Amino acid sequence: MYCPQCGKEQPDEVSFCCQCGAAVRGGHQASKKLALDADNKKIAGVCAGFAKYLDMDVTLVRLIWVMLALVGGWGLIGYVIAWLIMPSEKAEEKSAAAENRPVTAT
Numbered sequence: 001m002y003c004p005q006c007g008k009e010q011p012d013e014v015s016f017c018c019q020c021g022a023a024v025r026g027g028h029q030a031s032k033k034l035a036l037d038a039d040n041k042k043i044a045g046v047c048a049g050f051a052k053y054l055d056m057d058v059t060l061v062r063l064i065w066v067m068l069a070l071v072g073g074w075g076l077i078g079y080v081i082a083w084l085i086m087p088s089e090k091a092e093e094k095s096a097a098a099e100n101r102p103v104t105a106t
Helices: 044-055 058-070 074-085 088-102
Strands: none
Touching: 058 074, 058 088, 074 088
C-alpha cells in the first residue's frame, strides 16, 4: 500500500505513514456496519444507527427523518423498512465474536 500524502510504500499493517505521519487506508481498521443502536434509541434505534454509521449528530438525523415523514410519508415508510431490515447492534457483536472464535475439532 502507498501513502496518499507522500507516495512512499508502506507495510499493510500500519495505520499511519512512517515518513510523513499521514493516515493510510487499510491495516486492521474495522469496517463500519449499519445496525440498530440500542444505547441511543428513542423508538427502535434506526436514526441512532444511521447517525453512528454516517458520523453525524443523532438529533440532526432524527430531524431529517421527521421532515421526510411529514413530506409525503416516505420517511415513515423508510423508517419501518429500516427497522425490519437492519440487524441489532448486539447481533452484530455476537456474529463478530463467533467469527473470531477458534474452531475445535470433535
